[in-house]
Amino acid sequence: MGTQSYSIFRAALLVFSLTLFAACSSTEDVDDQQTAGGESDTGSSAQTSGTSEPPPLTAEEIAMEEALRTTVFYFDFDVAEFKAEDRETLTYHARDLAGNPGRQIRLEGHADERGTREYNLALGERRANGILNYLIVNGASRAQIEVVSYGEERPAETGTNETAYAANRRVEIVGR
Amino acid sequence: MKTCRSLMAIILLAANAAAHAQLSIQITQGVDDPIPIAVVPFQTAGIGFGAEDVARVVANDLEQVGEFRALERENLLSMPSEQSEVFFRDWQVMAQDYLLVGKVTGTPGSQLVQVQYEFFDVNRELLLAGEVLSGSISQLRDIGHEISNIVYEQVTGLRGAFTTQILYVVAERAPGGNTSFRLEKADYDGRRPQVLLRSQEPIMSPNWSPDAEEVAYVSFETDLPRIYTQNIATGQRRQITNYPGINSSPVYSPDGNMLAMVLSKDGSPDIYVQDLRSNELIRVTDHPAIDTEPSWTPDGRSIVFMSDRTGQPQIYQIEVGASSFDVERLTYDCFQCAKARFLPDGNNLVHVRRETRQSPTYQIAIINVETLRVITLTDTSLDESPSLAPNGSMIMYATKYQGRGVLDAVSIDGLVKFRLPSAQGDVREPAWSPFLN
Numbered sequence: 001m002g003t004q005s006y007s008i009f010r011a012a013l014l015v016f017s018l019t020l021f022a023a024c025s026s027t028e029d030v031d032d033q034q035t036a037g038g039e040s041d042t043g044s045s046a047q048t049s050g051t052s053e054p055p056p057l058t059a060e061e062i063a064m065e066e067a068l069r070t071t072v073f074y075f076d077f078d079v080a081e082f083k084a085e086d087r088e089t090l091t092y093h094a095r096d097l098a099g100n101p102g103r104q105i106r107l108e109g110h111a112d113e114r115g116t117r118e119y120n121l122a123l124g125e126r127r128a129n130g131i132l133n134y135l136i137v138n139g140a141s142r143a144q145i146e147v148v149s150y151g152e153e154r155p156a157e158t159g160t161n162e163t164a165y166a167a168n169r170r171v172e173i174v175g176r
Numbered sequence: 177m178k179t180c181r182s183l184m185a186i187i188l189l190a191a192n193a194a195a196h197a198q199l200s201i202q203i204t205q206g207v208d209d210p211i212p213i214a215v216v217p218f219q220t221a222g223i224g225f226g227a228e229d230v231a232r233v234v235a236n237d238l239e240q241v242g243e244f245r246a247l248e249r250e251n252l253l254s255m256p257s258e259q260s261e262v263f264f265r266d267w268q269v270m271a272q273d274y275l276l277v278g279k280v281t282g283t284p285g286s287q288l289v290q291v292q293y294e295f296f297d298v299n300r301e302l303l304l305a306g307e308v309l310s311g312s313i314s315q316l317r318d319i320g321h322e323i324s325n326i327v328y329e330q331v332t333g334l335r336g337a338f339t340t341q342i343l344y345v346v347a348e349r350a351p352g353g354n355t356s357f358r359l360e361k362a363d364y365d366g367r368r369p370q371v372l373l374r375s376q377e378p379i380m381s382p383n384w385s386p387d388a389e390e391v392a393y394v395s396f397e398t399d400l401p402r403i404y405t406q407n408i409a410t411g412q413r414r415q416i417t418n419y420p421g422i423n424s425s426p427v428y429s430p431d432g433n434m435l436a437m438v439l440s441k442d443g444s445p446d447i448y449v450q451d452l453r454s455n456e457l458i459r460v461t462d463h464p465a466i467d468t469e470p471s472w473t474p475d476g477r478s479i480v481f482m483s484d485r486t487g488q489p490q491i492y493q494i495e496v497g498a499s500s501f502d503v504e505r506l507t508y509d510c511f512q513c514a515k516a517r518f519l520p521d522g523n524n525l526v527h528v529r530r531e532t533r534q535s536p537t538y539q540i541a542i543i544n545v546e547t548l549r550v551i552t553l554t555d556t557s558l559d560e561s562p563s564l565a566p567n568g569s570m571i572m573y574a575t576k577y578q579g580r581g582v583l584d585a586v587s588i589d590g591l592v593k594f595r596l597p598s599a600q601g602d603v604r605e606p607a608w609s610p611f612l613n
Contacts, residue, residue, distance in 0.1 A: 077536070113558065114536050114558065115489075115512065115514070115530075115538065115560075116469060116482070116489075116514040116515045116538075116560050116561070117381070117560065117604075117605065118380075118381065118424055118438065118468045118469045118482075118515070119466065119469065119484075119489055119514055121401070121422060121424055121468070122422065122438075122440070122445045122466040122468050123466070125421065125422055125440060125445070126444075126466065147421070148399065148400055149422060150378060150396070151380075153347075153378035153396070154355070158349065160558065160579060
């Protein structure tokens with residue numbers, strides 16, 4: 001389920017978001033070039049990974065690896081759209097799925113405990129669907145992704161306080 | 177009306193240390209002027225020590241609903257067990273309005289018992305009810321609840337709900353972090369719980385069939401939310417749905433033939449009705465926003481549901497099988513109104529209410545859809561999943577107490593409250609049974 005290793009995800013997220021913050025302007029440039037190169041680049045990079053001598057990792061590849069380590073995305077209260085700062089990370093996830101058609105993931109949507117349970121189940125799905133659509137628009141295939149909402153049934157943290165609530169409003173990317 | 181509430185906190189003795197935790201009731205708020213009733217310990221003959229104390233069961237039942245106060249046993253002046261031993265003046269002196277006496281007689285060499293009871297109006301010096309009930313010694317608790325039903329109906333005119341049961345979900349987090357889930361059934365007061373389903377994955381939304389033989393619920397046992405029904409006596413289960421996306425909120429129609437539900441297979445959660453005989457699926461709502469939490473109107477012709485089509489949850493109503501998807505909006509005056517269900521009168525709607533955007537607190541309330549008058553029944557902040565007693569007298573709901581999920585009940589006028597504390601785990605999503613006999 002991925003919930004047990006959740007605290008590791010959180011720690012990774014924290015470290016990563018700090019790195020991303022520091023390297024923000026440079027990655028943006030790389031990202032722009034990559035997006036412009038788009039579809040023609042995908043084939044060649046897949047071939048590169050098949051060759052025998054391991055080439056040095058490019059800045060882009062490093063950024064990709066770091067982005068893929070972030071698998072939990074947090075949401076504001078009563079908000080179904082993912083945060084703007086997660087867009088870049090999710091773009092890397094989409095590209096990874098596009099480049100690896102055999103890869104399958106699950107998007108697990110969650111809500112905090114406020115509000116009714118069935119509405120929270122629906123809100124969790126709406127959050128996961130927001131990420132689903134973004135991944136598809138950025139190259140992932142619908143068939144690679146399963147969406148499930150747990151609503152408020154699987155909190156990452158127990159507790160009736162804003163810290164717990166913020167940790168629980170999330171979508172997790174889980175490998176299948 | 178709300179200003180002069182008296183607080184009582186009567187913690188009942190946990191009668192036996194069962195293998196797992198029993199819920200037991202605490203009265204958290206009673207009426208100011210409860211009806212005084214003397215429940216004399218029943219005389220026993222031919223039954224072993226440790227059998228259920230029938231008079232105690234009755235006294236507890238009556239006090240739990242808040243309208244009665246049982247005379248303390250140490251204040252009893254005499255211990256009559258039948259009419260010939262009753263001197264009404266004794267009870268008039270003690271300012272008791274009603275008196276219950278009785279006796280439990282065992283049969284040597286058998287489990288069979290006979291319980292005779294007599295119920296009196298002290299002021300009119302009148303026998304109101306009396307009979308002999310029989311059963312096995314293990315049914316003494318049920319017999320006590322039956323006597324409570326009769327006493328309650330004699331005094332209030334309303335059918336007692338003391339022999340009813342509840343369903344609820346328990347989530348228990350192990351020290352390692354894994355959470356396990358149980359669907360349980362218990363007496364209305366939380367006693368004698370039975371596990372109907374155990375799972376390592378969430379269980380949600382238990383709902384009784386109108387004949388109380390089946391329960392419908394959502395289980396994530398396949399890693400996806402799917403709707404199941406389960407025969408309570410045999411344990412036989414049937415998976416009802418396997419559509420992509422959310423499959424949730426199963427609710428039996430009043431005639432038991434249909435199951436309202438929520439499916440998001442067509443993009444967003446919408447209300448559907450499945451005919452349990454033909455398996456035909458009827459779409460009831462069609463909107464890109466969230467439509468969920470269906471409940472049937474008392475006539476079984478329409479469905480009340482929650483939708484956030486205007487941005488925030490509000491309550492709507494739609495006819496099943498109507499030619500259009502036009503809806504009637506029922507609530508306007510709350511920031512969020514959700515999880516609604518009509519009382520049998522078809523005018524008053526029980527719901528979960530968040531009054532303002534600024535204050536994210538959720539309370540159980542009743543709105544009259546004709547006059548739009550609102551009565552907020554609870555004053556805690558995370559109240560949800562209201563479920564109505566079959567006699568319409570009380571609403572059981574889930575709330576948080578000291579960080580844990582507990583079940584509370586409140587009378588329909590908001591005056592009486594009781595709590596079923598959980599010994600372990602989070603208890604939630606109560607579903608009060610129909611009348612069982």
